[in-house]
Amino acid sequence: MKRVVVGLSGGVDSSVAAYLLKEQGYEVIGLFMKNWHDDSVTISNECPWLEDSNDALLVAQKLGIPFQTVDLSEHYKEKIVDYMFSEYEKGRTPNPDVLCNREIKFDVFMKIALSLGADYVATGHYCRKGEIEIDGKPMYQLLAGIDGNKDQSYFLCQLSQDQLAKALFPIGELTKPEVREIAAKMELVTAEKKDSQGLCFIGKVRLPEFLQQQLQPKEGLIYEVSAQNELYQENQINFDSVEEKLKYEASNIHYTPDVAKLVGKHQGAHYYTIGQRKGLNVGGTKEPLFIIATDIETNAIYTGQGHNHPGLFKKALFVANDEVHWIRPDLCLKSGETLKVKARIRYRQELQQATLHQFDNGMYVEFEQPQSAITEGQFVSWHIGEELIGSGVIS
Known part of the structure; x- marks a missing residue:
């Protein structure tokens, strides 16, 4: 009997993952990751970790598997939260869910699981693992989940061969409705539970308030750039190489106030991201404003009207x-x-x-x-x- 540690998050997906593994004859252990202590930034009644860990415990009891909670909040703060703040400060927009899988679930958590004698770590991700042989050695593949609507392989895009070798994704062959059906049939407490939408494992976080804890508000100006601006005129350029052409196509347009009109104020360019529409509080435009650029140096935000604006x-x-x-x-x-x-x-x-x-x-x-x-x-x-x-x- 191979031993598998399942990351039980208190949601329906990981609950059914644990059930399926037990059915397949694995020795299953449920582990709940506590990644966050600070409740001041979570929207209190939206999936706080306490409710989730209770649900995870009830599922483990129902399935008759051992269960414990591991506190990874220090690792989480250092590897995810601090990284997020430093990225936002630079005017970049990090993806905490991808990082959480690479740095927490399939690194720190995996090491804990292996120290418990586990052969594998399993999660409730909608994706599949394949195996092929290259030069006589096994090579692992990360494949899309069968449910095209729920495929979560993107969130695991930073995994390594070593991490994939030890990973199992029991629900990758199922659709979400099938997973809910199994949970209902097994009378699992999570069968009808809504999917959490927050930062992975923190619960629902108000991102602006979360960022404001570390990044000081700093009033700046919002500009609007017309879609007809000559910056967007197609110029015939002869490039010396493919690399030069690609560099040009990938480069950002440099906006300055003199090519735009002033339309409002904001509380800090580092709180905003390209393509964002909500939270600008600027009215009176024919179409909604979308952010086309942020300038951290001058603390300016540049916007354009409509989702087809060429600046996007x-x-x-x-x-x-x-x-x-x-x-x-x-x-x-x-x-x-x-x-x-x-x-x-x-x-x-x-x-x-x-x-x-x-x-x-x-x-x-x-x-x-x-x-x-x-x-x-x-x-x-x-x-x-x-x-x-x-x-x-x-x-």
């Missing part, structure tokens, strides 16, 4: 070499090589046709169609068929 779109993005990550190291590109893939720049985005171009200093991802709101600090993932083969931080 770019054809390429850049990932620095030290931020390029291959789940499939055998597919890694050498300088000068290209690879046709499908890619996405955010969770739940439809996969987009793209080409990877590897150069000495990093990789460009060039899209067939211009993409809206490419955001620094977020992750781009690249795929072949239903397999996620690599990812990187947009720089």
